[in-house]
Amino acid sequence: MSESGRSEGQSAMTQVVVHGAGAGGAEVIGEFQSAGLRVGWNKAMLSQQAHAALHEILQRAGGAVDRLFELRHGALVLLRCRLLGDGASLQLSFDGSQRRRIG
Numbered sequence: 001m002s003e004s005g006r007s008e009g010q011s012a013m014t015q016v017v018v019h020g021a022g023a024g025g026a027e028v029i030g031e032f033q034s035a036g037l038r039v040g041w042n043k044a045m046l047s048q049q050a051h052a053a054l055h056e057i058l059q060r061a062g063g064a065v066d067r068l069f070e071l072r073h074g075a076l077v078l079l080r081c082r083l084l085g086d087g088a089s090l091q092l093s094f095d096g097s098q099r100r101r102i103g
Helices: 048-060
Strands: 013-019 026-033 037-039 043-046 069-073 076-083 091-093 096-099
Touching: 013 048, 026 048, 026 069, 037 069, 043 048, 048 076
Parallel strands: none
Antiparallel strands: 013 026, 013 069, 037 043, 043 091, 069 076, 076 091, 076 096
């Protein structure tokens, strides 16, 4: 699994972000290689490796793989993401996106 300890030559990383119930704001709970994510109109496809990494990140951070989360994929933020089906699918849905300023 690719998490924060990346070496030179690796691809960019996609951050997995959840929002706290209180005033805690957003928390980055993990990341995986961006090369494993392909974004479509309102769904995204994950490679086997990216899916396994995302599944592990979500389980480690609360155990609920059906929870809502954001993906920060470079300047693109996918909002209100959820793994499709029982979590075994290599697809996820999202309810919107926005661009963020990097740097």
